[in-house]
Every structure is written in structure tokens, then in C-alpha cells.
Amino acid sequence: MVPSLLKAGAFAGLASSVLAQAPAKSFKCGSTDLGNGVHVPGAIPKNLDEPLQHRLAFAGSDGMTVSWSSFNKQDTPTVWYGTSPDKLDQHATSKLSSTYPTSRTYNSHVKLTGLKPNTQYYYKVTGTNGYEAAYLPTFKFKTARAPGDDSPxxxxxxxxxxxxxxxxxxxxxxxxxxxxxxxxxxxxxxxxxxxxxxxxxxxxxxxxxxxxxADYSLKEAVQGLFGTDNATTQPTRQDVANHYECMSEQFFDQMRPxxxxxxxxxxxxxxxxxxxxxxxxxxxxxxxxxxxxxxxxxxxxxxxxxxxxxxxxxxxxxxxxxxxxxxxxxxxxxxxxxxxxxxxxxxxxxxxxxxxxxxxxxxxxxxxxxxxxxxxxxxxxxxxxxxxxxxxxxxxxxxxxxxxxxxxxxxxxxxxxxxxxxxxxxxxxxxxxxxxxxxxxxxxxxxxxxxxxxxxxxxxxxxxxxxxxxxxxxxxxxxxxxxxxxxxxxxxxxxxxxxxxxxxxxxxxxxxxxxxxxxxRAHGETDDGHGSRGKKWCGRLKC
Ligand SMILES: [Fe+2]
The missing domain is CATH 3.60.21.10 (Metallo-dependent phosphatases)
Structure with a gap:
């Protein structure tokens, strides 16, 4: 476990203090992927540009923000996308690839704009299927329905x-x-x-x-989940920081599908x-x-x-x-x-x-x-x-x-x-x-x-x-x-x-x-006189 941590510390300067101490025995975050096409939750990818933990968010009615994490900072995070999986003919970039003290990873965010409503798009991000990275499908998402679209x-x-x-x-x-x-x-x-x-x-x-x-790592340590010796149940501040990030990484890995x-x-x-x-x-x-x-x-x-x-x-x-x-x-x-x-x-x-x-x-x-x-x-x-x-x-x-x-x-x-x-x-x-x-x-x-x-x-x-x-x-x-x-x-x-x-x-x-x-809710579509915006109906409730 330790050699992997030292290796990780060599490439992530800000994170070197985090990685200097081995996580407690239960944690998987000291391990490194084998580079065989599979990412183990919480492990360090062999290809440090490998995109991990993808997460999407609506960005207005015609936009989508694609966020992901990687162990290397991304100079120009990029998303390639299109409406056909074999034709990702559009791309968007940003300069948003940042980290924070205690984190091992960088978070990249790229916003796609001008998307068609209620439409399926396909995308991939920087580093997808790189050398020794985990194999990933071309992901797909559906954009928001246009405001007022009354389909279920x-x-x-x-x-x-x-x-x-x-x-x-x-x-x-x-x-x-x-x-x-x-x-x-x-x-x-x-x-x-x-x-x-x-x-x-x-x-x-x-x-x-x-x-x-992730903030539960301290309570879990105190309760002996990671070991019952005093050193483990009374973690140092650095232990707590390590475990927090480890649990966070695992969670995002679990959620990615x-x-x-x-x-x-x-x-x-x-x-x-x-x-x-x-x-x-x-x-x-x-x-x-x-x-x-x-x-x-x-x-x-x-x-x-x-x-x-x-x-x-x-x-x-x-x-x-x-x-x-x-x-x-x-x-x-x-x-x-x-x-x-x-x-x-x-x-x-x-x-x-x-x-x-x-x-x-x-x-x-x-x-x-x-x-x-x-x-x-x-x-x-x-x-x-x-x-x-x-x-x-x-x-x-x-x-x-x-x-x-x-x-x-x-x-x-x-x-x-x-x-x-x-x-x-x-x-x-x-x-x-x-x-x-x-x-x-x-x-x-x-x-x-x-x-x-x-x-x-x-x-x-x-x-x-x-x-x-x-x-x-x-x-x-x-x-x-x-x-x-x-x-x-x-x-x-x-x-x-x-x-x-x-x-x-x-x-x-x-x-x-x-x-x-x-x-x-009538929403003004019936004649019973309430539920309609602009008609101040207070019923049996006091206004
Ligand atoms: Fe709460």
C-alpha cells in the first residue's frame, strides 16, 4: 500500500502531505489501478489524466455542465459531444480545473450551451480511454424539456x-x-x-x-470501523483528512454509473x-x-x-x-x-x-x-x-x-x-x-x-x-x-x-x-377559484 502512496505523492505536490501517511487498513484509497481497463473505487488510476466521477447538471434550459475529477490538473478541460455516438462533432472547453487543500484530485467543469431541448446527446471528456485508463463507454444524457413542454x-x-x-x-x-x-x-x-x-x-x-x-470518517474511526487499536480509533488530523477524501472518492465512483x-x-x-x-x-x-x-x-x-x-x-x-x-x-x-x-x-x-x-x-x-x-x-x-x-x-x-x-x-x-x-x-x-x-x-x-x-x-x-x-x-x-x-x-x-x-x-x-x-393542483385550469396564481385564495388558512 505504501509504495503506491509514495508514487502518488510524487506527482501531486499539493497532495503530498495527504499521501504521506497510509490510510487505515479498511480504506482502499492507497491502492493503484493495474492499468488493465478497470477502475477500483477510491484507487489511484494508473493514467493520472483518467477522467473519474463524472457528474452532470442542468445549466439553464439549453445547457448542461459536465463535471469530472482527475488526479492531474487539466489545462483545458474539454467535452466532445453530439447527437450521434459516432459523431461527436462539437466540443466545449473551459479553464476550470481546480483543487483544494487535502484533495488528491482536480475538479473540471465544462458547460455545453445551445443544446436542443429534450434531446439525447453523447459525450466524452478529456482523457477518456487513454493509455492504461479504465475503459469507458461514450456516455449519453438527455437535455431538459423546454419550459412549458407539458409532456410527463x-x-x-x-x-x-x-x-x-x-x-x-x-x-x-x-x-x-x-x-x-x-x-x-x-x-x-x-x-x-x-x-x-x-x-x-x-x-x-x-x-x-x-x-x-465523507465527514463520517471521524465517527467511523472512533467506532472502530477501521480498526480497534488506539492509534486507529484516535486518528490524527491528517488521518481524518485522508479518510475524508478517500470516502469522497469512493462515493463519487459509486455514483458515476x-x-x-x-x-x-x-x-x-x-x-x-x-x-x-x-x-x-x-x-x-x-x-x-x-x-x-x-x-x-x-x-x-x-x-x-x-x-x-x-x-x-x-x-x-x-x-x-x-x-x-x-x-x-x-x-x-x-x-x-x-x-x-x-x-x-x-x-x-x-x-x-x-x-x-x-x-x-x-x-x-x-x-x-x-x-x-x-x-x-x-x-x-x-x-x-x-x-x-x-x-x-x-x-x-x-x-x-x-x-x-x-x-x-x-x-x-x-x-x-x-x-x-x-x-x-x-x-x-x-x-x-x-x-x-x-x-x-x-x-x-x-x-x-x-x-x-x-x-x-x-x-x-x-x-x-x-x-x-x-x-x-x-x-x-x-x-x-x-x-x-x-x-x-x-x-x-x-x-x-x-x-x-x-x-x-x-x-x-x-x-x-x-x-x-x-x-x-388546479393551477388555474378549473373553475373552483383557487390554486390560481394572482387569485389570492386563503381558504380556511389565514392569509
Ligand atoms: Fe442533514
């Missing part, structure tokens, strides 16, 4: 999806305090496998925060912030790790900002933190509940030890101002559906007596309601719950039949090392239509037409449909 659209949606396998979610946890609730059972498929097996049934993915859980071909639209969660999982305590050694433990590069959402390129430029948003995009009948919005909640409010992760997380806006109200402007500009005659993704929920039966009125609810809920947003989807809590449409705790009595208030979904049950959360009792918070803390799941949203949307809950273990709900 299906989207995969999930949150809190972490690394799978022996360094993440598996059938076992570490011996010192691993969760007993819901690890994988032998023979079950995990969520990544399920998403891949059904990839032909949806157009793209929405990941509502908590992506990969999906994300190279389906846009992966991500929102920020708390686990993207830094290296310490929000604070980790080793009760055996009486050590508490805070984000002081994180080396530069693993604070302030750096990993999240470097790896992804969401369409904030195209939507006047901010980084990967708040942005929007249209696809067919739907306007999708992504927000951050972690930081930037506006004047007088403090994001839940802005209270880190050294206040190392955000804010990201140029001024305190930038995100909430942007949300108001973005929603005001939506033409519901073009995109009748509006869906908002916010990682943290404000209702969950894990807290059956309620969360009070948390800052992120104060920041967003009223604006979303006033603008008649149809669906708010959350993660963070590792359960699945669907809530009757409601506003500030008042249930909309119409339920799923043309409510005025938004339908609220929590699906943080995609799975990571810690398994699932558990409801503390049989008590469910007011308005719960469905609650499940027993299985790993993801969801499939289908917008059938301008008035009907279904949510299918998929069991990751066998890709079966557990439940299906259908929401009707």
Missing part, C-alpha cells in the same frame, strides 16, 4: 445518501457504538443500486443534501460543511472533536463548492447554495437551510466552533431576497408546478412535539406559501414522512385534492453508515399522512400533466413501489 416528467428524489460498502453503509457497523437501527440486511440492494437499476424510469436526480458523508448519464441536482446539507460530522465525541477516550480538527479544505462547504456546479449563474443564485431551473412543466428551486437565512436569523450550522461555515451571500438577506424575486418571476402558465428543495425539515415525527419555529422555517415558509409552491421536499431526518399540505402548522383540509398549502415531504432515508433514525414513540406529529422509519427508500416524482403529480416511494432493498400518492 419523472424525477428521482432522495436525500442523505452516503457511501455504500465497508467504509460506509453495509451490514455491519464499528464495534464501539455503531447504530443498531437498520443497517443493510444481507441480500438487500442499497439505494445507489436501486437508483441505477431503475435509471431508465426517470430523467434526472434531485439530492436534497447530505451527499456522501448514474451521474454520468443523469443530471444530479444537489442541495447543501449539514454534512457538506466540514470534516467533523457536526462534532464527534469519543466516549471511550473522552475526546470531543470539533471543526477545529478539520484541516483547511475541509471547512466552509469547500468540498461541496469544488465538486459541483449548479446553475446559479443561470438563475442569479449563489454557488451551489441557492438556484433554480426549469424543466417542462416544473420550476425547481434549491435553497440552503444551513446558512444565509437573513437578517436576525442564524443558520443552524453557522454556530460552528470557529464560525467557519458561510455566510455565502454578499449581504444577510441575499438568499431570501433571491427567493422572492425568483418566485415572482415564475410564469405559472408556463411552469404551473413549483417544487422547492430544502435540506432541513421544520416538521418531523422524530420530534413529535415539534421543533418550535426554527429559523429556516421563519426564513422560507411564508414566501413559499404566498407563492403557492406545490411541494417542499426535505431530508436531514433519516426517515420517510409525507405530510398533509399545511402552512405554519395549520393543516389544509383539502388534503391532496387541490390544496392551497404545499405538500411536504421528508425523505432522508436513502442510507448512510448510521442506518436510519427511529421515531421515539408511536406519536406522530400533526398532519402525518405516512411515516416509515424501517426501510431505506427513495422517491420518484412524476408530473403527469399540468394538474396532477404523483410521488412513488421506492424501497431500495428490491426497487419495489411501497406507496403512491397523487396530488391535484
Amino acid at each position: 416528467l419523472t424525477v428521482a428524489t432522495f436525500a442523505d445518501l452516503g457511501l455504500m460498502g465497508e467504509d460506509g453503509l453495509s451490514t455491519a457497523t464499528g464495534p464501539f457504538g455503531g447504530s443498531a437501527h437498520a443497517t443493510l440486511e444481507p441480500g438487500e440492494t442499497n439505494t445507489i443500486q436501486s437508483l441505477l437499476s431503475l435509471a431508465d424510469t426517470y430523467e434526472f436526480s434531485i439530492h436534497v443534501g447530505d451527499i456522501g458523508y 448514474i451521474t454520468a448519464q443523469k443530471p444530479w441536482m444537489v442541495s447543501p446539507g449539514n454534512h457538506e460543511a466540514n470534516c467533523d460530522n457536526g462534532g464527534t465525541t469519543d466516549e471511550r477516550a473522552n475526546i470531543t472533536y470539533t471543526d477545529d480538527w478539520c484541516l483547511p479544505g475541509q471547512t466552509n462547504f469547500t468540498w461541496f463548492s469544488e465538486h459541483f456546479k449548479m446553475p446559479s449563474y443561470e438563475s442569479n443564485g449563489r454557488g451551489n447554495f441557492w438556484y433554480s431551473f426549469d424543466n417542462g412543466m416544473v420550476h425547481f428551486i434549491s435553497l440552503t437551510a444551513e446558512t444565509d437565512l437573513g437578517e436576525g436569523l442564524t443558520g443552524p450550522i453557522e454556530n460552528s466552533t470557529n464560525n467557519q461555515n458561510g455566510p455565502f451571500g454578499a449581504y444577510p438577506n441575499e438568499q431570501v431576497d433571491w427567493l422572492q424575486k425568483d418566485l415572482a418571476a415564475v410564469d405559472r402558465n408556463v411552469t404551473p408546478w413549483v417544487v422547492a428543495s430544502i435540506h432541513r425539515p421544520w416538521i418531523t415525527s422524530v420530534e413529535p412535539d415539534g421543533l418550535g419555529y426554527p429559523a429556516w422555517q421563519q426564513a422560507f415558509e411564508r414566501t413559499l406559501w404566498e407563492n403557492e409552491v406545490d411541494l417542499i421536499q426535505h431530508g436531514h431526518v433519516h426517515t420517510t414522512e409525507l405530510f398533509q399540505p399545511q402552512y405554519n402548522g395549520t393543516l389544509d383540509e383539502r388534503g391532496l385534492d387541490n390544496p392551497r398549502a404545499p405538500l411536504i415531504l421528508v425523505n432522508g432515508a436513502a442510507g448512510h453508515y448510521d442506518g436510519l433514525d427511529e421515531f421515539p414513540s408511536d406519536k406522530r406529529i400533526n398532519g402525518t399522512l405516512y411515516a416509515n422509519d424501517q426501510e431505506f427508500t427513495w422517491g420518484r416524482l412524476t408530473f403527469h400533466n399540468r394538474t396532477h403529480m404523483s410521488y412513488e416511494l421506492i424501497a431500495s432493498r428490491n426497487s419495489s413501489v411501497v406507496e403512491t400518492w397523487t396530488l391535484r
Whole structure:
């Protein structure tokens, strides 16, 4: 293992300190591919220009950003593309190939523009099928439907999806305090496998925060997942940095079969912030790790900002933190509940030890101002559906007596309601719950039949090392239509037409449909006088 690491250190100057120490025994990231056409997740490719971890994101209605990672910096990252696999007759380039302290890889981003809507394209990127690199197919993707295209659209949606396998979610946890609730059972498929097996049934993915859980390496070490000796369970800062990047690389490698071909639209969660999982305590050694433990590069959402390129430029948003995009009948919005909640409010992760997380806006109200402007500009005659993704929920039966009125609810809920947003989807809590449409705790009595208030979904049950959360009792918070803390799941949203949307809950273990709900929203197409933008209907809910 060590010779490979030394070899890697010789070519990546900034990463040499990271590579100087061998990862703990369970990690695969010290190994090097054999150059025989196969890439092992987490391993160093023999050809250091080999493109890894491809990931797509919509870039406006006629654009697509192709991102990937490589162990060498790319001077001019290039994507060759076309509408036929044997005729990649167009190309686009950029100068975006950057890294950050602690990373072994460089992240390249190239934006393709002027694409035809709802069209299949084929592409390859710099270094594809180079000498001794892993063999890759010519990947393909489909562009977004033009805004207003009312053909049915299906989207995969999930949150809190972490690394799978022996360094993440598996059938076992570490011996010192691993969760007993819901690890994988032998023979079950995990969520990544399920998403891949059904990839032909949806157009793209929405990941509502908590992506990969690289920050769990510290907790996993403390719990003895990587070895039970004191040196392993009490890792150095450098160990933590190494393991974080190793888990990140493995996760992206696991996701590539999906994300190279389906846009992966991500929102920020708390686990993207830094290296310490929000604070980790080793009760055996009486050590508490805070984000002081994180080396530069693993604070302030750096990993999240470097790896992804969401369409904030195209939507006047901010980084990967708040942005929007249209696809067919739907306007999708992504927000951050972690930081930037506006004047007088403090994001839940802005209270880190050294206040190392955000804010990201140029001024305190930038995100909430942007949300108001973005929603005001939506033409519901073009995109009748509006869906908002916010990682943290404000209702969950894990807290059956309620969360009070948390800052992120104060920041967003009223604006979303006033603008008649149809669906708010959350993660963070590792359960699945669907809530009757409601506003500030008042249930909309119409339920799923043309409510005025938004339908609220929590699906943080995609799975990571810690398994699932558990409801503390049989008590469910007011308005719960469905609650499940027993299985790993993801969801499939289908917008059938301008008035009907279904949510299918998929069991990751066998890709079966557990439940299906259908929401009707009139969107001004019926004569019952509400649901129509511009008609301020408040029903039984107070305006
Ligand atoms: Fe979270």
C-alpha cells in the first residue's frame, strides 16, 4: 500500500502531505489501478489524466455542465459531444480545473450551451480511454424539456445518501457504538443500486443534501470501523483528512454509473460543511472533536463548492447554495437551510466552533431576497408546478412535539406559501414522512385534492453508515399522512400533466413501489377559484 502512496505523492505536490501517511487498513484509497481497463473505487488510476466521477447538471434550459475529477490538473478541460455516438462533432472547453487543500484530485467543469431541448446527446471528456485508463463507454444524457413542454416528467428524489460498502453503509457497523437501527440486511440492494437499476424510469436526480458523508470518517474511526487499536480509533488530523477524501472518492465512483448519464441536482446539507460530522465525541477516550480538527479544505462547504456546479449563474443564485431551473412543466428551486437565512436569523450550522461555515451571500438577506424575486418571476402558465428543495425539515415525527419555529422555517415558509409552491421536499431526518399540505402548522383540509398549502415531504432515508433514525414513540406529529422509519427508500416524482403529480416511494432493498400518492393542483385550469396564481385564495388558512 505504501509504495503506491509514495508514487502518488510524487506527482501531486499539493497532495503530498495527504499521501504521506497510509490510510487505515479498511480504506482502499492507497491502492493503484493495474492499468488493465478497470477502475477500483477510491484507487489511484494508473493514467493520472483518467477522467473519474463524472457528474452532470442542468445549466439553464439549453445547457448542461459536465463535471469530472482527475488526479492531474487539466489545462483545458474539454467535452466532445453530439447527437450521434459516432459523431461527436462539437466540443466545449473551459479553464476550470481546480483543487483544494487535502484533495488528491482536480475538479473540471465544462458547460455545453445551445443544446436542443429534450434531446439525447453523447459525450466524452478529456482523457477518456487513454493509455492504461479504465475503459469507458461514450456516455449519453438527455437535455431538459423546454419550459412549458407539458409532456410527463419523472424525477428521482432522495436525500442523505452516503457511501455504500465497508467504509460506509453495509451490514455491519464499528464495534464501539455503531447504530443498531437498520443497517443493510444481507441480500438487500442499497439505494445507489436501486437508483441505477431503475435509471431508465426517470430523467434526472434531485439530492436534497447530505451527499456522501465523507465527514463520517471521524465517527467511523472512533467506532472502530477501521480498526480497534488506539492509534486507529484516535486518528490524527491528517488521518481524518485522508479518510475524508478517500470516502469522497469512493462515493463519487459509486455514483458515476448514474451521474454520468443523469443530471444530479444537489442541495447543501449539514454534512457538506466540514470534516467533523457536526462534532464527534469519543466516549471511550473522552475526546470531543470539533471543526477545529478539520484541516483547511475541509471547512466552509469547500468540498461541496469544488465538486459541483449548479446553475446559479443561470438563475442569479449563489454557488451551489441557492438556484433554480426549469424543466417542462416544473420550476425547481434549491435553497440552503444551513446558512444565509437573513437578517436576525442564524443558520443552524453557522454556530460552528470557529464560525467557519458561510455566510455565502454578499449581504444577510441575499438568499431570501433571491427567493422572492425568483418566485415572482415564475410564469405559472408556463411552469404551473413549483417544487422547492430544502435540506432541513421544520416538521418531523422524530420530534413529535415539534421543533418550535426554527429559523429556516421563519426564513422560507411564508414566501413559499404566498407563492403557492406545490411541494417542499426535505431530508436531514433519516426517515420517510409525507405530510398533509399545511402552512405554519395549520393543516389544509383539502388534503391532496387541490390544496392551497404545499405538500411536504421528508425523505432522508436513502442510507448512510448510521442506518436510519427511529421515531421515539408511536406519536406522530400533526398532519402525518405516512411515516416509515424501517426501510431505506427513495422517491420518484412524476408530473403527469399540468394538474396532477404523483410521488412513488421506492424501497431500495428490491426497487419495489411501497406507496403512491397523487396530488391535484388546479393551477388555474378549473373553475373552483383557487390554486390560481394572482387569485389570492386563503381558504380556511389565514392569509
Ligand atoms: Fe442533514
